[in-house]
Amino acid sequence: MSIPQWYPVLAHPEIREGVLCDWLGDTGSLTRRLMAAGNDDFQVEVLNEAHQPARADEAAALGLAAGQPVWVREVLLHTAGAPRVFARTVADLAAFNAAGVHLENLGSRSLGDLLFNDPRIRREPIEISRYPAHWLPAGRQHDGCWARRSLFASDQLQLLVCEVFLPGWPPAA
Structure with a gap:
């Protein structure tokens, strides 16, 4: 697979029900759900924060030109004693700078805490x-991993x- 083929959760031809579908389609905070599933041992491992060219699928989702510079944050979310989720957040660099938010200062805090606690x-x-x-990051490159993505938006970002x-x-539970 060279680029992902994104579908609404219930329209994907391979998955429509079960535990995986429940996790993929959950609109609540993944951070909170991972914390609950992992006995509250949740950790964020920051892998990368940098300006990069937007990938084609990311650019299309954000309404940008492919290759346009974006701000990228990549992390591993750990729970139950191991990395469970790789997360990649992308923002238009111009809007990111204009919005005056300081996501680059999150460090090992979860982005989910910020997103789900801001009513805007x-x-x-x-x-x-x-x-x-x-x-995927080196050492975590596995074929067939499922991903979900969505836009989080405010007036400026x-x-x-x-x-x-x-x-x-x-978990299969």
Whole structure:
């Protein structure tokens, strides 16, 4: 797979029900859900925060030209003693700077805490896809991982948040 094929949760041809679908389609805070599932041992491991060219699918979702510079934050979300989710957040650099938010200062705090506690931010519908292994961090590159993404928007800023469930997660319970 070279680029993901994003579909609304219930329209994806491969998945429509079950535990995985429940996790992929959950519109609440993934941070809170991971904390509950992992006995509150949740951690954020920051892998990268940088300006990068937008990938084609990201640019399309944000209404940008492919390759346009964007702000990117990549993290691993750990719970139950292991990394469970790779998350990539992308924002238009011009809007990011104009909005005056300081996401680059989050450090190891969860972006979800900010997004779900700010009443000005709304979440657009979730889309799901298989995620290309070569887009995952070194040592975590597995074929067939499921991902979900959605836009979080306020008056001045749009964030595209993509969360990739690593092998073994979600739990089968």
